[in-house]
Amino acid sequence: MDDIKKNYDDYVKSVTPTTSLAKNMWHAFLIGGAICLFGQILITLFETIGTDEETAGAYEIILLVFLAVMLTGLGIYPKLAKYAGAGTLVPITGFANSVSSPAIEFQKEGQIFGVGCRIFSIAGPVILFGILSSWVLGLLYWIGSVI
Amino acid sequence: MFLGSASVSFDEDIFIQGYASVVGKKEGEGPLGNLFGEVVTDPMFGGDSWEDAESQLQMKLVTAAIKDSGLKDSDIRYIFAGDLLGQLIATSFGVKNFNIPLFGLYGACSTMGEALSLGSVSLAAGCAEHVLCMTSSHFGGAEKTFRFPLDYGSQRKFSATWTVTGGGAVVLGTAGGFAKITGITTGRIVDYGYKDKENMGACMAPAAADTILRNLEDFNIAPDSYDRIITGDLGLIGQRILLDLLEEKGYSISNLHMDCGIEIFDGHTQDTHAGASGCGCSASVLCSLILKNIRDGIWKKVLFVPTGALFSPVSSNEGDSIPGIAHAVVIESECR
Amino acid sequence: MIYLNAFLIGGLICALTQILIDKTKLMPGRIMVMLVVLGSIFGAIGWYDDLIDFAGAGASVPICSFGNTLWKGVKEDIDTYGFTGIFTGGFTAGAIGISSALIFGYLASLIFKPKMKD
Structure with a gap:
């Protein structure tokens, strides 16, 4: 009696069908790779019209972010993400999606409490912990350089 | 009484x-x-x-x-x-x-x-x-x-x-209608410690099982005195768990059970995964399929058991489990 | 060859992340944070720039590159300004990604409406 209750987590796991990991990884690989390839093409294009390497990289980021925000606003990015999973989450376009989607969703709640407060509701942690980890590493580097 | x-x-x-x-x-x-x-x-x-x-x-x-x-x-x-x-x-x-x-x-x-x-x-x-x-x-x-x-x-x-x-x-x-509510069994909060909010059927199935069991005990009846036992929004996984939990207690209701969350969408063509959920799931199925079948006399007596997962974004962020609750309502047709 | 490498390495990082999504209960936000922190650590060790040399956008487009960028900004500013560089470098270097997402995201909120899924 009550065997299910005792090992409930394991039991639930055993009755929950899983989606095919290999298939999902393949989709993520294809779309994620394609976005990166597209980025590389943009970099090369900017370089061939005479921009230096660093500026070409900057233009590429701005353009990728712009396109991702447009696709988010048109409702295409979430459809692509359903197929691609990590393939659309990991590239910088996923970051752009995570900033623009709450901005669009919460506009009804106003400029300050809606868009303003919520715009970082998903991307905020990325910025916080990115800054924090680079700060810690920087501190160690600074201590190293002083000694 | x-x-x-x-x-x-x-x-x-x-x-x-x-x-x-x-x-x-x-x-x-x-x-x-x-x-x-x-x-x-x-x-x-x-x-x-x-x-x-x-x-x-x-x-x-x-x-x-x-x-x-x-x-x-x-x-x-x-x-x-x-x-x-x-x-x-x-x-x-x-x-x-x-x-x-x-x-x-x-x-x-x-x-x-x-x-x-x-x-x-x-x-x-x-x-x-x-x-x-x-x-x-x-x-x-x-x-x-x-x-x-x-x-x-x-x-x-x-x-x-x-x-x-x-x-x-x-x-x-209190006067005149095509069906009657003849009894209720009120749910208590049932918590198996499960935490995955992307598997709410698993959070709610224990509560559904608990309420159905107590309904049968309190009224001292067998499951087949109902034409259907209808849960709210367990979905495919929750249904499987409910049937297993009741099986463990010696009740088999697989031929009587229906889940509104499985009925309302076509999982294959509508891409809804394990099924449907939300307050509106059981409510809209009650007020369409279920009451229609009762009005038409196809079902004489059903047990309607909407199921709820009791969590908020706050409790979930704070690491709490997701307990379930289920309230049963006995609905009987007035058609003779 | 840089195109092939960009596709392969970028795709590989995404495919490996998919394992985390499917096999753990980690939410996407947590996974993004892990990637960024990993990126800054790999940057500090000096591996990340090697990966960018090899794969180009395949390494610079995934979000882990953001961690590396922040780290490099901090390092450069420390070399130039000393202690205050620890505080100024990150935001300076990350400005393009953050500002473009914020500005375009804000403009999008003026133009687009939330859409129902089907």
């Missing part, structure tokens, strides 16, 4: 006098599409936000259910209603213009069971002649509240369920 540990068997007549269901486009395209009272293709229901949309939906429900019962707004003594949004705003703004006294309820997706139970009790106690019980949910508002903005790109797991855009309303009265 109260029975056993958590049930009431009504000696008084509590009739279902009218009902209404209103759903969104996707629900209208599902297998039950032509049974719903109204299918609204505009996801905003003429409003200008997801929250407003759900209020508009409740407004339609109140109007349609009162009309179906042949009564006037002023005949309704109380509304028992709730929704999934914070502080029940869909209900508050949805019913405010009717000037009918309101009891706002929160039972997560079990709210229809809670509303019918309390409505029946107030009629049985002689405190009202007519009451209206209602609940709703909206995919947009629920995603925004409990998951991500709608334009955020994320994958849903197979165990995830799709929140129904829709709702149902039932008018109960």
Whole structure:
């Protein structure tokens, strides 16, 4: 009696069908790779019209972010993400999606409490912990350089 | 008359006098599409936000259910209603213009069971002649509240369920109707310590099993005295768990069981994964398929058991488990 | 060859992240944070720039590159300004990604409406 209750987590796991990991990884690989390839093409294009390497990289980021925000606003990015999973989450376009989607969703709640407060509701942690980890590493580097 | 540990068997007549269901486009395209009272293709229901949309939906429900019962707004003594949004705003703004006294309820997706139970009790106690019980949910508002903005790109797991855009309303009265509520079993909170909010069927199935078991014990009946035992929104995984849990206690209900969350969408063509959820899931299926079959005399007696997962974004962030609750309502046809 | 490498390495990082999504209960936000922190650590060790040399956008487009960028900004500013560089470098270097997402995201909120899924 009550065997299910005792090992409930394991039991639930055993009755929950899983989606095919290999298939999902393949989709993520294809779309994620394609976005990166597209980025590389943009970099090369900017370089061939005479921009230096660093500026070409900057233009590429701005353009990728712009396109991702447009696709988010048109409702295409979430459809692509359903197929691609990590393939659309990991590239910088996923970051752009995570900033623009709450901005669009919460506009009804106003400029300050809606868009303003919520715009970082998903991307905020990325910025916080990115800054924090680079700060810690920087501190160690600074201590190293002083000694 | 109260029975056993958590049930009431009504000696008084509590009739279902009218009902209404209103759903969104996707629900209208599902297998039950032509049974719903109204299918609204505009996801905003003429409003200008997801929250407003759900209020508009409740407004339609109140109007349609009162009309179906042949009564006037002023005949309704109380509304028992709730929704999934914070502080029940869909209900508050949805019913405010009717000037009918309101009891706002929160039972997560079990709210229809809670509303019918309390409505029946107030009629049985002689405190009202007519009451209206209602609940709703909206995919947009629920995603925004409990998951991500709608334009955020994320994958849903197979165990995830799709929140129904829709709702149902039932008018109960003390005289004259096609069906009766003859008993209730009130759910207690059942917590197996499960935490995955992308597998809510697993969070709620233990509560459904508990309530169904106590209903059978309190009324001292066998499962097959019901034509159907109908849970709210367990979905495919939750259904499997419910059947296993009851099997463990020596009851087999697999040929009697039906889950509104499995019925309302076609999982293969509508890509809803494990099924549907939301207050509006059980409420809209009750007010379409279930009450129609009872009105037509196809089912004489059913046990309607809406199930709810009791969590908030806060409790979930703080690492709490997701307990379940399920309220059972015995509905009997008056057709001879 | 840089195109092939960009596709392969970018795809590989995404495919490996998919394992985390499917096999753990980690939410996407947590996974993004892990990638960024890993990126800054790999940057500090000096591996990340090697990966960018090899794969180009395949390494610079995934979000882990953001961690590396922040780290490099901090390091450069420390070399130039000393202690205050620890505080100024990150935001300076990350400005393009953050500002473009914020500005375009804000403009999008003025133009677009939230859409129902089906």
